[in-house]
Amino acid sequence: MLESCADPKSLEGLAWTLCYLTTGKQVLFYWSFLTVLTLMAITAPIALGFGFGGALATRAQFAPLRWFGKGYTSMVRGVPDIVFFLFVPVALDQGLEYMRHKVLCSDWTEPVRQGSDFVVCTAAKLPLSSSPQSVHAVYGFVLAVVAFSVVFGAFAANVLAGAMQAVPHAQLETGEAYGMSRRQVSRRILIPQMWVYALPGLSNLWMILIKATPLLFLLGVSDIVYWARELGARKSQIYDFPHPDWRLWYFLALLVFYLAMTKVSEVVLRRVTSRLTRGQATMAGEAMRKARG
Amino acid sequence: MSCGQIILDYGLRSIGIGAQLLPRGEFTLCHQFTLIGSGLIWNVYFAILALAFGFFAATGLALAKSARSRWLRKPAEWFIFVFRGSPLFIQFFLVYEALVMLPRAGFDVFGMTIATAWLTRAWAGALFVLFLNTAAYSAEIFYGALMAVPKGDIEAADAYGMAGWTRFRRVLWPTMLRLAWPSYTNEAIFLFHATTLVFFSGFPSFQQKGDALYYAKFFADKTFNPFVPYPIAAFYFVLLTLSLIGLFGWVNRRLNRHLPGARPRLRIRPQIIR
Numbered sequence: 233m234l235e236s237c238a239d240p241k242s243l244e245g246l247a248w249t250l251c252y253l254t255t256g257k258q259v260l261f262y263w264s265f266l267t268v269l270t271l272m273a274i275t276a277p278i279a280l281g282f283g284f285g286g287a288l289a290t291r292a293q294f295a296p297l298r299w300f301g302k303g304y305t306s307m308v309r310g311v312p313d314i315v316f317f318l319f320v321p322v323a324l325d326q327g328l329e330y331m332r333h334k335v336l337c338s339d340w341t342e343p344v345r346q347g348s349d350f351v352v353c354t355a356a357k358l359p360l361s362s363s364p365q366s367v368h369a370v371y372g373f374v375l376a377v378v379a380f381s382v383v384f385g386a387f388a389a390n391v392l393a394g395a396m397q398a399v400p401h402a403q404l405e406t407g408e409a410y411g412m413s414r415r416q417v418s419r420r421i422l423i424p425q426m427w428v429y430a431l432p433g434l435s436n437l438w439m440i441l442i443k444a445t446p447l448l449f450l451l452g453v454s455d456i457v458y459w460a461r462e463l464g465a466r467k468s469q470i471y472d473f474p475h476p477d478w479r480l481w482y483f484l485a486l487l488v489f490y491l492a493m494t495k496v497s498e499v500v501l502r503r504v505t506s507r508l509t510r511g512q513a514t515m516a517g518e519a520m521r522k523a524r525g
Numbered sequence: 526m527s528c529g530q531i532i533l534d535y536g537l538r539s540i541g542i543g544a545q546l547l548p549r550g551e552f553t554l555c556h557q558f559t560l561i562g563s564g565l566i567w568n569v570y571f572a573i574l575a576l577a578f579g580f581f582a583a584t585g586l587a588l589a590k591s592a593r594s595r596w597l598r599k600p601a602e603w604f605i606f607v608f609r610g611s612p613l614f615i616q617f618f619l620v621y622e623a624l625v626m627l628p629r630a631g632f633d634v635f636g637m638t639i640a641t642a643w644l645t646r647a648w649a650g651a652l653f654v655l656f657l658n659t660a661a662y663s664a665e666i667f668y669g670a671l672m673a674v675p676k677g678d679i680e681a682a683d684a685y686g687m688a689g690w691t692r693f694r695r696v697l698w699p700t701m702l703r704l705a706w707p708s709y710t711n712e713a714i715f716l717f718h719a720t721t722l723v724f725f726s727g728f729p730s731f732q733q734k735g736d737a738l739y740y741a742k743f744f745a746d747k748t749f750n751p752f753v754p755y756p757i758a759a760f761y762f763v764l765l766t767l768s769l770i771g772l773f774g775w776v777n778r779r780l781n782r783h784l785p786g787a788r789p790r791l792r793i794r795p796q797i798i799r
Contacts, residue, residue, distance in 0.1 A: 311762050
């Protein structure tokens with residue numbers, strides 16, 4: 233906090249605004265934007281990995297694995313994603329605590345579910361009740377990342393499974409005719425070729441991910457929505473910086489933030505697409521070749 | 526308490542008919558199925574009305590976006606960009622805060638008082654947001670389809686001497702709908718799923734009247750057991766999504782019935798989430 237802001241009640245106009253925008257809580261609000269960006273940066277590769285695994289599983293020869301893959305890719309089709317956002321963190325938390333409970337407190341005889349309660353021994357609690365607040369925050373964030381990765385992995389699996397089907401079948405058969413095994417065909421022909429077919433779907437998915445980040449709020453993470461509500465609420469005279477209900481303006485700022493993110497992503501993704509389609513044996517690649525003469 | 530009694534008590538609880546209080550201490554499967562199913566009324570209400578109103582707004586917006594005049598095109602483009610480029614969650618909050626700022630007592634227009642308090646209620650405010658949102662998403666789909674209407678169709682219409690409204694109603698519009706329908710089915714499904722966000726965003730649930738997910742979360746919080754209520758909600762949603770696909774598939778067949786050979790299949794892709 234700036235030194236001139238020591239007595240905010242005496243300030244006016246620009247100085248007041250400047251001091252208001254640099255209070256500790258405001259700075260936390262700015263940092264929460266980083267939380268959102270971190271979430272996207274971590275989730276995107278993990279979800280891509282999940283999706284890749286799921287898409288490969290749909291083509292597996294081992295039937296139960298194939299069923300799992302099909303189930304995973306279709307789970308987001310019929311059920312709202314918010315159900316998963318609410319379900320996955322709690323289920324994961326209880327699952328982890330239950331496993332720790334089994335390992336750490338093996339002499340415990342009472343059932344874990346007692347009526348409307350879920351009771352594990354103190355040592356199995358996650359995070360431990362003695363751990364500092366920051367550990368709780370990080371744990372909550374990690375659960376959120378897992379929930380996002382599972383849901384977006386399912387979306388990505390959908391896209392990648394479609395892309396794998398789009399790779400010309402004749403090429404795969406040619407590979408087999410050369411005596412490659414199923415696995416070799418996958419690794420050498422299917423996987424390198426599918427990305428260009430997957431790209432439109434994946435860029436769409438990135439846009440979706442951007443727009444899903446405010447749901448962090450539902451998972452109890454102190455994200456931008458949380459701080460916008462907190463800081464925007466009416467502050468009476470007992471606060472240093474009293475102001476009327478400003479939530480509308482805070483949310484307007486968030487709206488602008490998201491619109492900017494969308495716009496920037498659109499521009500970047502368009503460049504990436506044109507870079508990847510160059511020289512490809514697809515309609516877009518052919519059009520590019522002709523345009524350049 | 527028998528299951529029949531529970532259904533009588535809670536079957537219409539989400540719209541305020543039946544028991545006053547939510548169940549306490551006793552959370553049987555029957556309770557959970559009944560109450561979550563009762564909440565589904567709201568999801569269906571939001572989805573049907575938003576889609577019905579949004580459909581016409583989207584057609585208008587798509588036409589405006591394809592108009593030659595800047596004054597029609599630019600506002601339509603901006604509207605579509607704003608609602609497609611930002612999260613629905615933020616839109617809910619923003620509109621709610623904006624509606625709360627309206628004067629409580631209502632406006633005075635020539636001695637008549639126009640009440641505004643009802644706008645902050647979910648049934649009106651959230652419906653309004655969902656309507657705008659689906660209008661924007663559908664408009665983009667319809668615009669794409671409008672651009673894909675075969676040139677020959679338009680020339681044929683011209684040759685028959687059709688123009689203006691007749692040409693639109695008898696040639697452009699049916700073809701646009703036919704081309705847009707698979708994507709529009711996706712849009713409808715994801716709008717239906719998006720209705721679960723209503724009671725988790727700014728809009729408060731009045732007297733604990735909420736939607737399916739609201740009650741599912743209620744049970745999950747009360748019983749500390751997410752493994753029962755959420756799958757129940759998921760079950761209901763899968764069921765309704767399947768009936769939605771059935772309904773839209775029927776319309777799809779009707780739109781394409783004049784075409785010989787293979788008709789475009791409905792492919793459900795996760796294209797649209799808000």
